[in-house]
Amino acid sequence: MSGERDTRRESQITTDTDTIRNWGETHEAVPVRYEEGGETRMAFVRESDLEEHHEQLDWTDFETGMDEHEMVAVRHDDTDEMEIVDRNEVVGHAAITDEDVEERLLEGETVRSEFTERSVVERTIVEEVTVESEVTDREMIESDTVDAELISREVEDCEVTNVDMTDTGIEALNTFGTGTRSEVECDVDVTIDEAWTVTKENVERVTIESRIVETDVEETDTLESDTIRETVDLEGVERTVLQGELVDSKHAADRAIEHGHVESRFRDDDTIETHLIRSQVVEEDLSIRRMVSGEVRDAETLSSETISHTAVESDIVEPAEYDRDLAAEREAGMEDTESLDEDERTTAAETVEADETMTTGEAAMPSEDDEGKTVVNASGDEIGMVTAVDDGQMYVDPHPSITDRIRTALGWSGHDDEDTYPVENDHIARIEEDEVVLGVDRKG
Structure with a gap:
């Protein structure tokens, strides 16, 4: 009524x-x-x-x-x-x-008068309306990448798929020295993991649908409303929608509504349909895996070390073939010794005495740290390898090529069926970083 x-x-x-x-x-x-x-x-x-x-x-x-x-x-x-x-x-x-x-x-x-206001009264007033909203459509209008930053780059795997085995022969001797450079061709596959941060500017058209799901009605006098639409504040709905995920602040929402950048309307089913165009800066974290393939050829010699020394063939040759006169060299050596002054003679004598002491005097004491070292005679020929040291006693696995004289000197003759042999400490001339030198020469 x-x-x-x-x-x-x-x-x-x-x-x-x-x-x-x-x-x-x-x-x-x-x-x-x-x-x-x-x-x-x-x-x-x-x-x-x-x-x-x-x-x-x-x-x-x-x-x-x-x-x-x-x-x-x-x-x-x-x-x-x-x-x-x-x-x-x-x-x-x-x-x-x-x-x-x-x-x-x-x-x-200025006129004084009675001012008349007329209103049409209804009994029902809608005090509060609950509206649910959801984004129902997005259309990307434009997307530009404005920045990209490499965060990290790590090698996950490295595989050599092919190595050039060409034998350059004696020419390779020029590359054995430390620091020398050469060419060794290799095919390499490297797996690399990268982390990136990419910044984009996206412009999209967004459609939001808002539905009235609940009304709080009070029986009282109010202005007449033909439909529920007149009780809904469209701008209020727009502000509520925008302050969700669409804009950063209430100020941005108010500014968009004030300048008419948001369009809302009621559809026939009383659903509020809101359209807007949003610009958004987005940061994306990307994980990239790459396979880097290529050929490597530049090589640098970092070290050169003799692993073993084996006499393959021995012979006595004529000194003249190498422009040497052994007799003259012997006499020159004697003259050099005679020309030494008293101090030099004393120094030379002390040196000889020290060498003799090294060979026949106080014996060197081996330890477990010497296991695995090469054993050579006084002339530098390989005799064998230290296999064990037990309570100061050194055991050697002999090289098959050692002479019977050396075996006899070391007390190994008559024991050919054994794998390792003991070496008495008085036979050890000195122990170096990578080998043990015995006081036994190669003559025999």
Whole structure:
């Protein structure tokens, strides 16, 4: 059930600029302009109540706007409320019947009148509406990669798939020295894992659907509503939707709505459909695996070490073949010895004595650290390898090529069926970093 309700109150109506300015200053209100429903509106707002969508005007621009839009100022005596309304509307609502009084108003005078407001009353009011929203469609309009940063690069695997086995023969001797360079061709596959951060700017068209799922209804008097749509604040729905995942802040949402960048409408099924275009900067973490294949050929010799020394063939040759005269060299050596002064003779004698002591004097004491070392005689020929050291006793696996004389000197003759043989410490001349030197020569 509905009915009409009239409200009458005393009001002052005027177009006089001095009166209007006085009203504003008295109530600490300033003139503003704003957009609503596609129309430009004007109003008085207390400075403490100014909002972002209000454009504050100076009094000159305000007065010009009132003239252009044929508006008047109304102040209601009961509340001191002030509003700016259309001149034809106020004449229709005010109890003005005297044409002379209406003319006075249009000429700028202040007219006191009863101002009538009419409303149509219904019994039902919707106090609160619950709306659920979801993004139902996305269309990528543009996507640009603006930055890419390499975070890490690690070798996961390295495999040599082919090595050049060409024998260069004696020419290779030139590359045996430490630091020399050569060419050795290899085919290599390297697996590399990379981590990247990529920054993109995406522009997409987004569609959101919002549905009314619950209403809180109270039985009371209110203004008439033809449908539930009139109770829903579309801008409120838009702000709620935008402040979810679509924008970073309330300010960004308000700015988009204020500038009309969001479009919302009711569909026939009372679903609110909202369309907007969003620009978003996105950072993506990427994991990349690469296979790097190639050929390697530049080689540098880092070290050169003799692993073993074996006499393959021995013979006595004529000294003249190598432009040597052994007799002359012997005599020259004797003359050099005779020319030594007393100190040099003493030094030489001490050196000889030390060598003899090394060979026949105090024996060197082997240890477990010597296991695996090559054993050579006094002439440098390989005799065998140290296989074990037990309580200072060294055991040697002999080389098959050693002479019977050396076997006899070491006490190994008559024991050919054994794998290892002991070496008495008095046969050890010295123990070096990579070999043990015996005081037994190769003559026999």
